[in-house]
Amino acid sequence: MTKIKKVVVIGGTGLIGSKAVKLLHDAGHEAVVASSRNGINAYTGEGLAEALAGADAVIDVSNMMSFDRDVITDFFATSSRNLMGAERAPGVRHHVVLSIVNADQLAANPYMAGKLAQEEAVATSGQAFTIVRATQFHEFTETLVDAYSADGAVTVPDIDFQPIAADDVAAALVEAALSEPKNGTVDLAGPERAPFRSFVSTYLDAKGDNRPVNADAAVDYFGAPVMAGSLVPGGDSIKGRITIAEWLRV
Numbered sequence: 001m002t003k004i005k006k007v008v009v010i011g012g013t014g015l016i017g018s019k020a021v022k023l024l025h026d027a028g029h030e031a032v033v034a035s036s037r038n039g040i041n042a043y044t045g046e047g048l049a050e051a052l053a054g055a056d057a058v059i060d061v062s063n064m065m066s067f068d069r070d071v072i073t074d075f076f077a078t079s080s081r082n083l084m085g086a087e088r089a090p091g092v093r094h095h096v097v098l099s100i101v102n103a104d105q106l107a108a109n110p111y112m113a114g115k116l117a118q119e120e121a122v123a124t125s126g127q128a129f130t131i132v133r134a135t136q137f138h139e140f141t142e143t144l145v146d147a148y149s150a151d152g153a154v155t156v157p158d159i160d161f162q163p164i165a166a167d168d169v170a171a172a173l174v175e176a177a178l179s180e181p182k183n184g185t186v187d188l189a190g191p192e193r194a195p196f197r198s199f200v201s202t203y204l205d206a207k208g209d210n211r212p213v214n215a216d217a218a219v220d221y222f223g224a225p226v227m228a229g230s231l232v233p234g235g236d237s238i239k240g241r242i243t244i245a246e247w248l249r250v
């Protein structure tokens, strides 16, 4: 019989966190929903000791949006240091954190700099960990379309893309948390790799939006210069199974 585990999901009310919590419950495990609005705050440390008591693993999918490099870096680095410190006392055996594929090569983007600071705080903590670096979520496509829209067209970088559904991300994180720590990084990507432009076209077609979609090698990724492989895994990766067409049908 599988041993029932207690897993604390930091950001357990968010897009990925709420799915991870449901998967853990459905599998018979105990999942603690941690978020600042329910009194468990990774950035200030409030409520962490109580939430972590007796936990086997932590999944950190907390998030904050800012375009200020210092603000975002401080949030991720401070939160991770607080978590790693708080996990030491009760002897939590595995910390799993969700990051982004190639975050280390894209630090000219302020948000990626924050994710890199988060990764570094985890990897240098001395605690057992797995960093899961995912590609962009299907659920993020609308934000990307808005960001790259101008003058009646959508113009994205001329690069490859391999997006993944939030359901697949949550499943991979739960599997990681219930497995042995890698003490390293694993990449996680969607089932299909194609030009960024083609995913945006598929998305707009499904929404009945007939704006033209262009690819331009001079366009960057939120401040980071990018090349063909910048947003996709360079080596082995875990693959999700939900294609954008399947995701759009749900």
Ligand SMILES: NC(=O)c1ccc[n+]([C@@H]2O[C@H](COP(=O)([O-])OP(=O)(O)OC[C@H]3O[C@@H](n4cnc5c(N)ncnc54)[C@H](OP(=O)(O)O)[C@@H]3O)[C@@H](O)[C@H]2O)c1
Residues within 6 Å of the ligand: 010, 011, 012, 013, 014, 015, 016, 017, 034, 035, 036, 037, 038, 040, 041, 042, 043, 044, 061, 062, 063, 064, 079, 098, 099, 100, 101, 115, 133, 134, 135, 136, 137, 140
């Ligand atoms: N978007 C993408 O394509 C993509 C790709 C790869 C990786 N990721 C990563 O995926 C992760 C999860 O993203 P998401 O979209 O699921 O996030 P989300 O929906 O914005 O949810 C964020 C969660 O973090 C919680 N939170 C914020 N500040 C907190 C704090 N100080 N202490 C505890 N909890 C806190 C929020 O709850 P409260 O507000 O109540 O605190 C919420 O539950 C992010 O780290 C992101 O970098 C995203």
